[in-house]
Amino acid sequence: MLDDLNELRTFRRIASLGSLTAAARDLGVGLAVVSKRLTTLERRAGVRLIQRTTRRLSMTDEGQALLVQVEQALDAIEAAEERIATGRDEPMGLLRVGAPVSFGRRHVAPILGRLAARHPRLDVDLRLDDRVTDLIGERIEVAIRIGPPRDSTMIMRRLAENRRILVAAPAYLDRHGRPSKPEDLVGLEGLSYGDATLPWRLLGLNGVETDIRLRIRLRSDSGDAVHDWALAGAGIMLKSALDLASDLAANRLERVLPDYASAPSPVYALFASGHSLSTRARAFVDAMIVELTDFGSPSAISPRQDALGARLSKP
Structure with a gap:
């Protein structure tokens, strides 16, 4: 029977810190005490919970499964103790x-x-x-x-409504013009993240899907790298509106085809x-x-985005 809270708390600290020595230091007890608690817990459970070598520790499948339950149980106990002691339900x-x-x-x-x-x-x-x-x-x-x-x-x-929108640096649009319709994007440079493929599929104010085709010259598996390229004026990026609100408000980036956005995301x-x-x-x-x-408030993006959202939300 797993009825010793010290064993369970020790097991949780070993798993969290990845070391018996670190767990002993964190708990303020000797290494021998931590080792004994783990051994006793494994004997009670009837299975090996942690594989131990001279170089590293690793959780067994049984240990991983037990750990999930142990964390939930200890969290509930500690939260109850906190409520009794303080009368509050404190995050801990x-x-x-x-x-x-x-x-x-x-x-x-x-x-x-x-x-x-x-x-x-x-x-x-x-x-x-x-x-x-x-x-x-x-x-x-x-x-x-x-x-x-x-x-x-x-x-x-x-948590929040969101759509992906097209943006570019004002300097890029000054050089290449500000497209007024999807066809104007042909030949312009796109910035692509991950394994996303063209065409990008966006919805207009009428709710009709439109394929957006750009010439991808820069691609990265890092969203931050793509964002930096857009800020530097390297091309047009498709990204979540929530990620772009501050750059749009500061005029570091500008909406491209403001009447178009992705389906709700x-x-x-x-x-x-x-x-x-x-x-x-x-x-x-x-x-x-x-x-x-x-x-995500409409003012953080643009009035057109708000209008698009209202139309897309209709049944």
Whole structure:
């Protein structure tokens, strides 16, 4: 029976720090105590939880599965203790968040920094990666994604409306002209992110799909690199409006074909199915909604984008 909280807390710290020695230091106990607690826990569980060599530790599949349950149980116990002691439901423990690189740097990281400053018992681990995140395998509590997720087993909460729009630096448009219709883009340079292929498919104010064709000369697997190219006047970029609000407001970038945008591509928070939402995750998600509501307001983009959104939202 797994009934010793010290064993469970020690197991969690070993997994988090990747070292028995680091866990002992963090917990303020001797290395022999940590080793004994882990051995006893494995004996109780009846399986090997962590593979140990002289050089490294690695979680077994059984250890990974148990760790998910241990973290949930300890979080619930610690939250209950906090409520009893203070009468408040205080965000605490380790919050692991996954987010796309560019969007994560601009929106997610600042929010997490402010949350950690307000709540001294909250720790944060932010993973920035543009690939699809394995919430269970990587122990991500909340994943932020742009566009509807492909995995139907995930629980999702919509945080903000969003569309992708065409932008370029004013200097680029001064040199090449300001297109008034999609056909005017033929021969102009496009900036492409990842494995995205042309044509880009956008919707006009009438809701009709239009293929956008550009000559791709610069491509990168880094969204930030593509964004920097656009700011430097290297070409036309298609990117989420939420990522572009500050650059548009400061006139560093300019809308291209303002009557066109992608189909809706909302921002979602994803959670693993069957997992209850912790106090810290709820606090983070609520803060994200407030942040993105400010950035996603019509005035942050343009009146035409607001008109397009109104037409696209009609049944």
